[in-house]
Amino acid sequence: MGDVLILGIESSCDETAAAIVKNGREVLSNVIFSQVPTHTIYGGVVPEIASRQHIEKINPVVDEAVKQAGVSDTDLTAVGVTYGPGLVGPLLVGVSFAKGYSFAKKLPLVGVNHIEGHICSNLIEYKNLNPPFLCLVVSGGHTHLVIMEDHGIYKILGRTMDDAAGESYDKVARAIGLGYPGGPKIDEAAKKGDPKAIDFPRAKIAGNEYSFSFSGLKSAVLNYLNSCTMSGKEINRNDVAASFQAAVVDVLVESVRLALKNTGIKKFALAGGVASNSALRTAMGEMCKKTGVDFFVPPPVLCTDNGAMIASAAYFKFIEGRTAGLDLNAVPNLKLGQTEVFS
Amino acid sequence: MKILSIDSSGLTASCAITEDDAVLAEYTVSYKKTHSETLMPMIETICSMTDTDIAGIDALAVANGPGSFTGLRIGSATAKGIAGAAGKPVIPVPTVDALAMNLWGCEDLVVPLMDARRNETYSGIYTFEDGRLKIIRSQNAGPVDDVIDELNDLGRKAVFLGDGVPVFRERIEEKLKVSHCYAPSSHNRQRSACVGVLAAQYYREGREISAALQSPEYLRMSQAERERMEKDNDRL
Numbered sequence: 018m019g020d021v022l023i024l025g026i027e028s029s030c031d032e033t034a035a036a037i038v039k040n041g042r043e044v045l046s047n048v049i050f051s052q053v054p055t056h057t058i059y060g061g062v063v064p065e066i067a068s069r070q071h072i073e074k075i076n077p078v079v080d081e082a083v084k085q086a087g088v089s090d091t092d093l094t095a096v097g098v099t100y101g102p103g104l105v106g107p108l109l110v111g112v113s114f115a116k117g118y119s120f121a122k123k124l125p126l127v128g129v130n131h132i133e134g135h136i137c138s139n140l141i142e143y144k145n146l147n148p149p150f151l152c153l154v155v156s157g158g159h160t161h162l163v164i165m166e167d168h169g170i171y172k173i174l175g176r177t178m179d180d181a182a183g184e185s186y187d188k189v190a191r192a193i194g195l196g197y198p199g200g201p202k203i204d205e206a207a208k209k210g211d212p213k214a215i216d217f218p219r220a221k222i223a224g225n226e227y228s229f230s231f232s233g234l235k236s237a238v239l240n241y242l243n244s245c246t247m248s249g250k251e252i253n254r255n256d257v258a259a260s261f262q263a264a265v266v267d268v269l270v271e272s273v274r275l276a277l278k279n280t281g282i283k284k285f286a287l288a289g290g291v292a293s294n295s296a297l298r299t300a301m302g303e304m305c306k307k308t309g310v311d312f313f314v315p316p317p318v319l320c321t322d323n324g325a326m327i328a329s330a331a332y333f334k335f336i337e338g339r340t341a342g343l344d345l346n347a348v349p350n351l352k353l354g355q356t357e358v359f360s
Numbered sequence: 361m362k363i364l365s366i367d368s369s370g371l372t373a374s375c376a377i378t379e380d381d382a383v384l385a386e387y388t389v390s391y392k393k394t395h396s397e398t399l400m401p402m403i404e405t406i407c408s409m410t411d412t413d414i415a416g417i418d419a420l421a422v423a424n425g426p427g428s429f430t431g432l433r434i435g436s437a438t439a440k441g442i443a444g445a446a447g448k449p450v451i452p453v454p455t456v457d458a459l460a461m462n463l464w465g466c467e468d469l470v471v472p473l474m475d476a477r478r479n480e481t482y483s484g485i486y487t488f489e490d491g492r493l494k495i496i497r498s499q500n501a502g503p504v505d506d507v508i509d510e511l512n513d514l515g516r517k518a519v520f521l522g523d524g525v526p527v528f529r530e531r532i533e534e535k536l537k538v539s540h541c542y543a544p545s546s547h548n549r550q551r552s553a554c555v556g557v558l559a560a561q562y563y564r565e566g567r568e569i570s571a572a573l574q575s576p577e578y579l580r581m582s583q584a585e586r587e588r589m590e591k592d593n594d595r596l
Contacts, residue, residue, distance in 0.1 A: 117441025
């Protein structure tokens, strides 16, 4: 088979993104239009507004990806698109567009799981990385600890029981007046604060040592802020940010450490929007070094939602013949490793 | 000119291939709202049955709103994907204009009523003169009482159609003073052939745009924007 060029399209939340990836690992272009400024005044993503912006941006973003890749659109081999999980309105824009595009170009269509895309961003960054490896996907919508056993084969060890890690960042950032998006803002503030200033809880889930809960931590922060207000104690936002972040990082690192120890896996990859967090990258890197595990983490541009990771995941499905029909639908609650529901 | 048209603005999913005012194929399903699963296979079917290659069509047309926000976007994104890939223009057709085309030739007032929820309707007032659609009141969102008041002022016989009829019929009977009737259900839902035929006319008027610029006319803000504006107004 000659080179496989895949157009990857992503619109599951508040980024309209498209990319061209060659043979699953070589990024020829990666165009991302972020709607963050639009949603900032609302303190979070508004699905209807996000959907409307996706419609406005999808053509220019896809056209730009083809142009930047320096290929002719007749060179494309297939179209990959995120069909879940995510917000249904935004997902439907990408899915409907991709179906129309692939139909008009007579190209095969591949439906991609967004979380699988995040994991594959590591395969782009590390050309020699192959499954099996352990991966923690942390983002605004997801917190999954999984073993990628092979392409398309995942074993989910644990996931969050309530808020996603990134979601708790957003909520805490809002509570201490840092605004949206919370991840980068808390990361910045935390650098100026004392992570030991306040002892926030590190939640454990009874019965599953690999599962997470962040809503209790968020409540603890809110309670702390309330008690300060009641007693007239001054709130040091940087200390709150640093202490909150330390609690999140501790919990994530401890679960990963345990999973590595119990499974004997020697390769660990971090993925998802929160993988851009500097404290988390550092702590995971140190833990892996100490335990003799190879540590992988994509650069921030591949951590945020992007089309390249979708094209990469689509490639590995495409070469196995796992294409989708034109009846592909958006599946907001799509599970990782779920058998395709389309024909 | 050959047009591939799409209307997924309401419960009905419909697509058609028209050549000027001739309908080569039309596929309309008013069953369940699963447009995202049904629309594209329907388009594939009519293309295949009429030996139509996308390269051989001149333009895409889409019922451009108002309607169900999600439905509009499924149609829009599908059209944008096809048109963008094939380098074809898109002709946006106001949904209510296309609905009025269902009653082509009617010299009474044609009044499509779409259920816009929140006690409002998307509607317009039309008639036909010399075989052409004439717009008396452009499509808009508002209370049905506004439509009824205007019809009472106009004083001409009116024919209603659209999925808003069952919702507003009682109110119309109560307040409307002019003679009126309701189109049978066979004639009162969105049909893509009407979008396509009207699109050919709008194309001659230079109303086609690039795939990138096509975006639905929702005639309404999102709930979040509305609430935010109301809050701002309260503050003033």
